[in-house]
Amino acid sequence: MSMPPVTPALSVQGLRAGYGNGGDIVCGIDIDQAPETVLAVIGPNGSGKSTFVKTLAGLLRPRAGIIAVTGRDVTALSPARRVMAGLAYVPQEANVFGNLTIRENLKLATEFLRGRPGVGPAQRELVMALFPEIAARPKLLAGNLSGGQRQMLAFACALLANPEVLLLDEPSAGLSPKFVGETMEAVVRVRESGVTVLLVEQNVAAALRIADEVMVLVAGRKSLRAPAKDISNADLADLFFAKAG
Numbered sequence: 001m002s003m004p005p006v007t008p009a010l011s012v013q014g015l016r017a018g019y020g021n022g023g024d025i026v027c028g029i030d031i032d033q034a035p036e037t038v039l040a041v042i043g044p045n046g047s048g049k050s051t052f053v054k055t056l057a058g059l060l061r062p063r064a065g066i067i068a069v070t071g072r073d074v075t076a077l078s079p080a081r082r083v084m085a086g087l088a089y090v091p092q093e094a095n096v097f098g099n100l101t102i103r104e105n106l107k108l109a110t111e112f113l114r115g116r117p118g119v120g121p122a123q124r125e126l127v128m129a130l131f132p133e134i135a136a137r138p139k140l141l142a143g144n145l146s147g148g149q150r151q152m153l154a155f156a157c158a159l160l161a162n163p164e165v166l167l168l169d170e171p172s173a174g175l176s177p178k179f180v181g182e183t184m185e186a187v188v189r190v191r192e193s194g195v196t197v198l199l200v201e202q203n204v205a206a207a208l209r210i211a212d213e214v215m216v217l218v219a220g221r222k223s224l225r226a227p228a229k230d231i232s233n234a235d236l237a238d239l240f241f242a243k244a245g
């Protein structure tokens, strides 16, 4: 007897996006991502990684294509409605309110989630257990957190929505090596808690260490998709260099 096919947590078909009257920056991307995996999206500077993830989050309207979360088409939904449909997003910058405390940031994150299944005290407890450092200091101003702790708080705020899929845009950007490691460990814990993670990263080595699968984006196109364990540095050098050459 064959197993029934698993519905992808995230499915993207023929996605195209760009800015204003300019050409396409995302030039026709297809992905099916299995539930509870980490897919790392890597590629040279300017290859369209942030544009891709912004389009998934609904901040940029696609010119063509379909985005689905656990089989539900979310392409026409606003960013807020996508969160309600199970697609959460942590932007690269300005992802917490520095002049509010940890507790206030967490409270604000759930303010607009009424009606989303699984949002409530139990989810809050689960998220706090994932980030004990954040849970321990509710009165601390977010602006006084280290870069790594700030990312943890941003992850925690996004996870309060009980998402199926979490989109992370370069969470290691600007962090010292120690904090890069801690942030990547946090991504692993998030995946272990049952969330599917799409991780855009410039730090290729850090991303490869924790990803299940890797997609290499070059000039807005998928130039490679493979299990992380099958990707060699030589493959990557070829792909990244091909763009420059």
Ligand SMILES: Nc1ncnc2c1ncn2[C@@H]1O[C@H](COP(=O)(O)OP(=O)(O)OP(=O)(O)O)[C@@H](O)[C@H]1O
Pocket (backbone or CB within 6 Å): 019, 025, 043, 044, 045, 046, 047, 048, 049, 050, 051, 052, 202
């Ligand atoms: N708001 C914008 N308006 C117009 N063009 C933009 C905008 N944001 C990005 N671009 C252009 O889109 C292209 C891809 O940029 P994007 O930031 O998506 O790439 P990236 O792979 O995330 O790069 P990096 O690794 O440097 O962050 C670049 O040519 C960039 O100049």
